[in-house]
Amino acid sequence: MNSSERFASIDDLDSESKYLVHKAKEATHHSYSPYSKFQVGAALILDDNTIITGANQENASYPLCMCAERVALYSLGAQFPEKKIVKMAVVAHKKNHKELTTAAPCGACRQVLVEYEQRQQSKIQILFMTDEMAWLKYPDAESLLPGSFRQEHLLL
Ligand SMILES: [Zn+2]
Numbered sequence: 001m002n003s004s005e006r007f008a009s010i011d012d013l014d015s016e017s018k019y020l021v022h023k024a025k026e027a028t029h030h031s032y033s034p035y036s037k038f039q040v041g042a043a044l045i046l047d048d049n050t051i052i053t054g055a056n057q058e059n060a061s062y063p064l065c066m067c068a069e070r071v072a073l074y075s076l077g078a079q080f081p082e083k084k085i086v087k088m089a090v091v092a093h094k095k096n097h098k099e100l101t102t103a104a105p106c107g108a109c110r111q112v113l114v115e116y117e118q119r120q121q122s123k124i125q126i127l128f129m130t131d132e133m134a135w136l137k138y139p140d141a142e143s144l145l146p147g148s149f150r151q152e153h154l155l156l
Contacts, residue, residue, distance in 0.1 A: 113141035
């Protein structure tokens with residue numbers, strides 16, 4: 001299994017990753033999270049350097065809430081289905097707090113990432129902050145969700 005790279009500080013990331021984290025932070029401004037007050041932003045960089053962002057969207061009917069990652073991924077799917085995602089950054093902070101808190105993608109988002117990776121037939125790097133304020137960069141979605149359910153399983 002592919003393992004993640006760990007960076008002790010955001011300053012240790014490459015410039016593209018730092019920029020993507022910056023775009024993910026900006027995206028948190030569009031979070032609609034009156035219930036959790038947990039503002040999440042995701043940013044994708046595509047193979048032509050286009051940036052697509054998403055922010056979590058909540059609803060009074062709680063099960064309808066949507067994660068920032070899937071808002072960004074489905075936005076890409078709806079607008080630029082032919083383009084490939086190179087990397088995704090995810091960040092979060094509590095409302096009215098500037099400092100970031102950890103925002104590991106949930107299982108559902110990992111499942112969706114795996115299928116986007118399968119569709120585009122190339123790896124998607126995934127970057128997020130740990131509890132210790134370090135950054136983890138995973139080489140692909142598959143390494144975040146080994147043994148995932150895949151479209152070929154529907155055909156067995
Ligand atoms: Zn999620």
